[in-house]
Amino acid sequence: MGRIAEPYIIHERGKTFQITLNHTCGLPHRVCAEWKRRSIKTLPDELLAYRTPKSKPECKKCAQVLIAFLKKKLESEGSARRAQAEDIAVGDWLGKFTEITTSPRAGINAAENRPYSVATLKGYRKDFNLHIKDDPLCKLKMLEVEEEDALEFITRMSMKKLQHGGTMGGTRTFVKVIKFVRMGFRAFGQKRQNCRWINPFQYMKAPKYKSPKRAYLTEEEMLMFFNPGVLKTTLELCVCAGLYLAGMRRAEVFALMPEDLDWATPKINLCRAWQDFDSGGKVLGPLKEKKPREAPFDPIFQEAVRKLWAENGKHEFVISFKKPIRGSMIPGPFWLKKHFRQWIERAGIKLNGRNITPHSSRHSLASLLENRGVALRYIQEMLGHSKLETTKIYLHTPENIIREMGSKLIEAKTEQKQKEEQGAKIAEFKVS
Numbered sequence: 001m002g003r004i005a006e007p008y009i010i011h012e013r014g015k016t017f018q019i020t021l022n023h024t025c026g027l028p029h030r031v032c033a034e035w036k037r038r039s040i041k042t043l044p045d046e047l048l049a050y051r052t053p054k055s056k057p058e059c060k061k062c063a064q065v066l067i068a069f070l071k072k073k074l075e076s077e078g079s080a081r082r083a084q085a086e087d088i089a090v091g092d093w094l095g096k097f098t099e100i101t102t103s104p105r106a107g108i109n110a111a112e113n114r115p116y117s118v119a120t121l122k123g124y125r126k127d128f129n130l131h132i133k134d135d136p137l138c139k140l141k142m143l144e145v146e147e148e149d150a151l152e153f154i155t156r157m158s159m160k161k162l163q164h165g166g167t168m169g170g171t172r173t174f175v176k177v178i179k180f181v182r183m184g185f186r187a188f189g190q191k192r193q194n195c196r197w198i199n200p201f202q203y204m205k206a207p208k209y210k211s212p213k214r215a216y217l218t219e220e221e222m223l224m225f226f227n228p229g230v231l232k233t234t235l236e237l238c239v240c241a242g243l244y245l246a247g248m249r250r251a252e253v254f255a256l257m258p259e260d261l262d263w264a265t266p267k268i269n270l271c272r273a274w275q276d277f278d279s280g281g282k283v284l285g286p287l288k289e290k291k292p293r294e295a296p297f298d299p300i301f302q303e304a305v306r307k308l309w310a311e312n313g314k315h316e317f318v319i320s321f322k323k324p325i326r327g328s329m330i331p332g333p334f335w336l337k338k339h340f341r342q343w344i345e346r347a348g349i350k351l352n353g354r355n356i357t358p359h360s361s362r363h364s365l366a367s368l369l370e371n372r373g374v375a376l377r378y379i380q381e382m383l384g385h386s387k388l389e390t391t392k393i394y395l396h397t398p399e400n401i402i403r404e405m406g407s408k409l410i411e412a413k414t415e416q417k418q419k420e421e422q423g424a425k426i427a428e429f430k431v432s
Contacts, residue, residue: 008063010056011037017059025067027074030146030198035066044069090145091138094184098125104187114290118275118283124180131157131168131177142188143197150200154178175209182206215354216363219371224347226300234308236339238319239331241301243361247382248295250358251277254330255284256318261305266297270384278333289384296382 007025011018021027021035040062041051047069050062096102100116109116132138137145137153157177158169168174182201189199222244224230231237242253251274260269271292275285287293305318312322320329340358344351362383369379 007067008060010059010063012056016041017053017056019059019063019066021063021067027067027070028146030143031070031074033198034196036196087141087143089138090140090142091133093142093188094128094132094138094181097180097184097187098128104191117288118285122276122279123176127173127177127180131160131173132181137181142185145185145200147200147203150204153181154204170209172209172211175207178207214360214363215356216360216367217349217356218364219368221347221349222364222368224349225343227347230343230346234304234311235319235321235331236343237304238301238308239336239339240343241298241304242319243358244365245298245301246295247362247365249273249288249362250333250336251275251282252287254317254319254332257316258314258318261297261318263297263302266302268295268297270295287384289386293381293384 005022009020017040021032053059160168274282
């Protein structure tokens with residue numbers, strides 16, 4: 001039978017002593033972890049008289065007094081830890097991550113020369129205010145939170161009702177909320193003064209959300225956008241070419257500058273995009289993947305840019321109006337949404353329940369390239385995806401392939417039937 005660990009261990013370091021509390025002393029693991037090889041001189045102020053023992057037997061007496069003190073404090077206050085500057089409420093700590101000026105990650109990202117995302121901060125702020133701020137977990141101190149508290153929080157979030165009436169569990173919102181809280185607790189443990197703190201989320205797996213396959217346009221439908229009468233102006237042609245022939249995001253198309261266009265190669269050097277593009281407070285920032293990438297510069301797009309510059313003049317951004325409209329020289333999200341619906345109608349494209357948006361252009365181009373045998377890794381680089389799994393979401397599903405094959409078979413049978421009928425009429429004419 002193994003020996004039971006002593007409730008405490010005294011370490012002698014020259015003229016000073018250190019103490020280690022083991023779980024056999026009756027205190028929680030998180031409290032014992034904070035008293036591992038701690039100097040006797042760091043005893044709480046309430047035990048000031050015990051900070052200067054002269055011998056090991058006196059140190060043992062100090063350890064017993066410390067254990068009794070911590071147990072009493074645990075019963076009365078619910079916390080058996082020494083007060084620290086970082087022992088703040090969970091809500092106050094997580095709230096810091098919603099503003100760039102207070103976010104603990106801002107300094108780390110700046111030191112590593114990694115820019116922050118306005119959209120990410122906006123998402124943090126929205127999730128915190130809607131789902132986290134009023135939860136009981138936010139009233140606890142960071143150093144008080146146990147694994148049971150974390151599990152209860154996850155349970156409450158999974159059962160919380162959303163606006164549409166369903167529960168949050170299994171949704172993308174649930175994954176975002178849990179990952180945000182996990183990120184906040186992980187950042188708390190990375191601070192040097194909290195190195196002995198045990199993260200209650202440490203041994204829990206992060207939830208995952210499998211994004212559904214995205215809707216896309218076929219090659220024939222993509223080409224219908226460029227039929228005569230669909231794109232009424234050169235500006236519309238430029239935007240459509242940027243979306244469907246270069247695979248750029250909306251925020252990247254309207255952030256293009258003349259120096260980004262390499263006419264000799266030809267290619268497009270993408271290095272910036274509008275952050276939080278759908279709001280009125282958009283600002284220029286890095287690409288979503290935080291690193292530059294290249295996009296194809298198709299001859300149709302080249303000719304459209306030349307013609308646009310001849311009509312509207314050359315401005316700061318490649319795609320610009322001739323003069324400001326509502327105070328802006330570039331089209332915004334509402335302009336694109338309005339004209340995109342018009343393009344669909346003029347081209348005669350039947351959606352049949354598909355949710356086709358301007359962003360669907362990236363899915364359509366990715367599916368077209370995959371169908372033509374282009375390597376998946378090249379498609380990933382062109383679209384700027386950091387993970388290959390993200391690129392796979394953009395590609396064909398077996399159901400879509402089978403549906404296309406079925407459509408082609410129906411067309412082939414219809415043509416064959418028409419030929420047979422025409423042949424029968426010719427034979428009947430000859431007999432008569």
